[in-house]
Amino acid sequence: xxxxxxxxxxxxxxxxxxxxxxxxxxxxxxxxxxxxxxxxxxxxxxxxxxxxxxxxxxxxxxxxxxxxxxxxxxxxxxxxxxxxxxxxxxxxxxxxxxxxxxxxxxxxxxxxxxxxxxxxxxxxxxxxxxxxxxxxxxxxxxxxxxxxxxxxxxxxxxxxxxxxxxxxxxxxxxxxxxxxxxxxxxxxxxxxxxxxxxxxxxxxxxxxxxxxxxxxxxxxxxxxxxxxxxxxxxxxxxxxxxxxxxxxxxxxxxxxxxxxxxxxxxxxxxxxxxxxxxxxxxxxxxxxxxxxxxxxxxxxxxxxxxxxxxxxxxxxxxxxxxxxxxxxxxxxxxxxxxxxxxxxxxxxxxxxxxxxxxxxxxxxxxxxxxxxxxxxxxxxxxxxxxxxxxxxxxxxxxxxxxxxxxxxxxxxxxxxxxxxxxxxxxxxxxxxxxxxxxxxxxxx
Amino acid sequence: xxxxxxxxxxxxxxxxxxxxxxxxxxxxxxxxxxxxxxxxxxxxxxxxxxxxxxxxxxxxxxxxxxxxxxxxxxxxxxxxxxxxxxxxxxxxxxxxxxxxxxxxxxxxxxxxxxxxxxxxxxxxxxxxxxxxxxxxxxxxxxxxxxxxxxxxxxxxxxxxxxxxxxxxxxxxxxxxxxxxxxxxxxxxxxxxxxxxxxxxxxxxxxxxxxxxxxxxxxxxxxxxxxxxxxxxxxxxxxxxxxxxxxxxxxxxxxxxxxxxxxxxxxxxxxxxxxxxxxxxxxxxxxxxxxxxxxxxxxxxxxxxxxxxxxxxxxxxxxxxxxxxxxxxxxxxxxxxxxxx
Numbered sequence: 001x002x003x004x005x006x007x008x009x010x011x012x013x014x015x016x017x018x019x020x021x022x023x024x025x026x027x028x029x030x031x032x033x034x035x036x037x038x039x040x041x042x043x044x045x046x047x048x049x050x051x052x053x054x055x056x057x058x059x060x061x062x063x064x065x066x067x068x069x070x071x072x073x074x075x076x077x078x079x080x081x082x083x084x085x086x087x088x089x090x091x092x093x094x095x096x097x098x099x100x101x102x103x104x105x106x107x108x109x110x111x112x113x114x115x116x117x118x119x120x121x122x123x124x125x126x127x128x129x130x131x132x133x134x135x136x137x138x139x140x141x142x143x144x145x146x147x148x149x150x151x152x153x154x155x156x157x158x159x160x161x162x163x164x165x166x167x168x169x170x171x172x173x174x175x176x177x178x179x180x181x182x183x184x185x186x187x188x189x190x191x192x193x194x195x196x197x198x199x200x201x202x203x204x205x206x207x208x209x210x211x212x213x214x215x216x217x218x219x220x221x222x223x224x225x226x227x228x229x230x231x232x233x234x235x236x237x238x239x240x241x242x243x244x245x246x247x248x249x250x251x252x253x254x255x256x257x258x259x260x261x262x263x264x265x266x267x268x269x270x271x272x273x274x275x276x277x278x279x280x281x282x283x284x285x286x287x288x289x290x291x292x293x294x295x296x297x298x299x300x301x302x303x304x305x306x307x308x309x310x311x312x313x314x315x316x317x318x319x320x321x322x323x324x325x326x327x328x329x330x331x332x333x334x335x336x337x338x339x340x341x342x343x344x345x346x347x348x349x350x351x352x353x354x355x356x357x358x359x360x361x362x363x364x365x366x367x368x369x370x371x372x373x374x375x376x377x378x379x380x381x382x383x384x385x386x387x388x389x390x391x392x393x394x395x396x397x398x399x400x401x402x403x404x405x406x407x408x409x410x411x412x413x414x415x416x417x418x419x420x421x422x423x424x425x426x427x428x429x430x431x432x433x434x435x436x437x438x439x440x441x442x443x444x
Numbered sequence: 445x446x447x448x449x450x451x452x453x454x455x456x457x458x459x460x461x462x463x464x465x466x467x468x469x470x471x472x473x474x475x476x477x478x479x480x481x482x483x484x485x486x487x488x489x490x491x492x493x494x495x496x497x498x499x500x501x502x503x504x505x506x507x508x509x510x511x512x513x514x515x516x517x518x519x520x521x522x523x524x525x526x527x528x529x530x531x532x533x534x535x536x537x538x539x540x541x542x543x544x545x546x547x548x549x550x551x552x553x554x555x556x557x558x559x560x561x562x563x564x565x566x567x568x569x570x571x572x573x574x575x576x577x578x579x580x581x582x583x584x585x586x587x588x589x590x591x592x593x594x595x596x597x598x599x600x601x602x603x604x605x606x607x608x609x610x611x612x613x614x615x616x617x618x619x620x621x622x623x624x625x626x627x628x629x630x631x632x633x634x635x636x637x638x639x640x641x642x643x644x645x646x647x648x649x650x651x652x653x654x655x656x657x658x659x660x661x662x663x664x665x666x667x668x669x670x671x672x673x674x675x676x677x678x679x680x681x682x683x684x685x686x687x688x689x690x691x692x693x694x695x696x697x698x699x700x701x702x703x704x705x706x707x708x709x710x711x712x713x714x715x716x717x718x719x720x721x722x723x724x725x726x727x728x729x730x731x732x733x734x735x736x737x738x739x740x741x742x743x744x745x746x747x748x749x750x751x752x753x754x755x756x757x758x759x760x761x762x763x764x765x766x767x768x769x770x771x772x773x774x775x776x777x778x779x780x781x782x783x784x
């Protein structure tokens with residue numbers, strides 16, 4: 001429990017929210033780009049295997065790639081059109097990713113091809129398969145295949161399903177809008193999820209900066225749905241799975257463990273809504289809701305956008321003011337900077353934030369030595385010592401960082417870098433260190 | 445050309461920062477020290493003004509010189525040398541010859557800060573290092589105090605300030621024992637009211653406890669100071685001296701006297717809280733504050749000197765890394781904190 005009697009976790013930070021710029025704007029449909037570039041690897045796990053060939057006509061919503069094994073999901077065509085080619089296209093982090101290029105038909109409609117419905121009272125295994133076939137991944141940004149975490153191993157049980165409507169990243173309002181506009185889809189999704197994971201109850205966690213969403217969800221709750229809405233104190237990174245579980249249930253996910261170890265499962269609210277919307281009609285994810293915002297964007301707003309829309313087209317449609325200097329996918333705390341505007345929107349992209357400030361403004365911030373102010377120590381939600389970790393990282397003592405200072409528990413929320421008055425790129429140092437430790441053979 | 449044709453800047457997340465910067469923190473500390481500094485000038489006149497000015501200038505000049513010597517990016521503009529200079533100046537007796545003031549300022553930055561590696565690496569509070577070295581070198585001059593609020597303090601500079609280097613300083617002004625010395629050697633206790641408002645003799649800036657605490661409160665409100673350190677420190681001093689006074693009021697001074705006299709307020713608020721030389725965890729800060737508070741009582745009561753804040757803080761600085769090594773918060777999801 002925190003101040004005002006609202007639940008929360010300990011530590012964390014309060015970045016400026018910038019949410020009111022888009023939170024009142026209803027979701028609008030985004031036009032089709034030409035071409036749409038659908039990467040075959042938009043999720044954690046193995047890339048999907050294309051089942052279409054070049055020159056083939058596809059319908060909007062048609063499955064164009066099948067999952068390759070269990071930790072993989074299907075892909076669906078975002079528009080009715082022609083498969084132009086299957087080739088490498090720029091993805092996140094500067095990598096080239098095999099992608100399906102689709103040229104939409106002129107005047108391509110919003111009609112969607114539908115497949116075999118999966119009723120809510122189906123066998124749990126059938127629901128898991130249907131979620132995989134629908135290409136559902138965590139829409140909050142992690143893009144982890146949802147069906148994988150719903151598959152409860154023998155001997156484990158889940159008592160609480162947590163629906164993550166926290167949306168703690170600044171600027172983003174997609175989950176907020178989804179909660180206001182897709183209430184019934186969310187309830188339906190909860191029914192599917194409860195049936196699959198066997199939990200007795202569901203809690204929808206919403207931060208106190210979205211009182212309208214919390215109230216809306218609470219009022220419409222069907223009497224037979226064992227769900228409740230919990231309002232949380234506003235704090236970053238409350239949307240992180242571990243922090244949310246601690247805030248709501250007072251349980252700590254063990255180091256190196258999963259929410260399952262404390263009998264909880266956490267699913268993003270937009271993911272839940274998609275499950276509730278797609279499964280009854282046998283559809284797949286071929287579009288998603290994103291927030292397009294930032295100081296450089298003229299027409300800020302929330303859009304239902306086809307997967308595979310290139311950033312350049314997106315920004316041209318939304319309109320930009322001044323020189324766009326930085327574009328990032330996801331929120332500004334954990335989102336990735338776009339390396340090129342040819343990069344497409346994927347299932348894990350929850351927002352596009354564009355900045356236009358002169359680059360001098362940022363590079364004018366010098367990096368000072370650590371003055372041991374302990375701001376980072378008070379910010380870290382998992383109680384690491386970022387100051388000492390940073391000093392060790394500078395000396396390349398990665399092994400010691402992992403063994404003595406719990407480096408591998410860092411989930412890179414960026415709170416330490418955010419508060420650091422010396423502007424030390426702490427979280428980036430930890431990313432590098434973690435990669436080095438993993439390469440050397442991860443210690444326990 | 446379309447605005448989208450421009451090359452994108454690629455950086456790693458987080459893409460927004462809190463806006464706190466080292467230089468803004470340091471600047472705010474300077475602001476917080478201004479009321480006490482202004483009082484020092486009002487109480488000691490031109491002598492106070494000259495002492496503070498020379499202290500700050502010698503520190504800043506040394507910082508500039510050290511940056512040049514080490515060929516590092518200049519840290520003169522980050523205000524940290526100004527803080528050291530002000531703090532150091534505020535701990536000096538207002539009758540200290542200016543050449544000593546300048547020498548101590550040089551030592552504070554050169555030996556207290558740069559010997560350890562510059563900003564962020566000073567194991568001890570640099571201002572106190574400078575003062576401690578002066579105290580060791582010139583014990584008489586460092587313990588000669590003039591009374592404040594002399595009538596001609598704004599008209600004439602005491603000649604002792606202009607003493608040429610290495611000559612014996614000659615005092616012409618009225619000297620007065622500090623409240624702590626008066627208590628220690630004559631068992632005369634100054635009134636708490638005089639101590640709180642600063643109408644006693646003492647170092648230039650340590651006399652007005654209230655103005656010092658006011659500056660500290662400002663920093664705490666701006667989240668630029670860990671309040672646990674001064675609170676733990678002052679509570680410890682208050683508690684121990686309260687108990688001792690209750691046992692034997694003739695031998696042990698009262699708690700208000702111990703809290704308000706000497707450099708305790710200044711030391712607890714601005715020196716023990718030096719971010720670099722104090723622990724990082726909340727519990728560590730409490731332990732550190734208690735430790736310094738206990739040392740203050742021990743030195744003042746049973747030591748040979750009337751004042752012990754400086755050495756108590758330096759000793760606290762010395763064990764601060766050990767406190768950090770011992771007090772490690774339990775990492776989320778682990779059973780208990782692992783100690784190395």
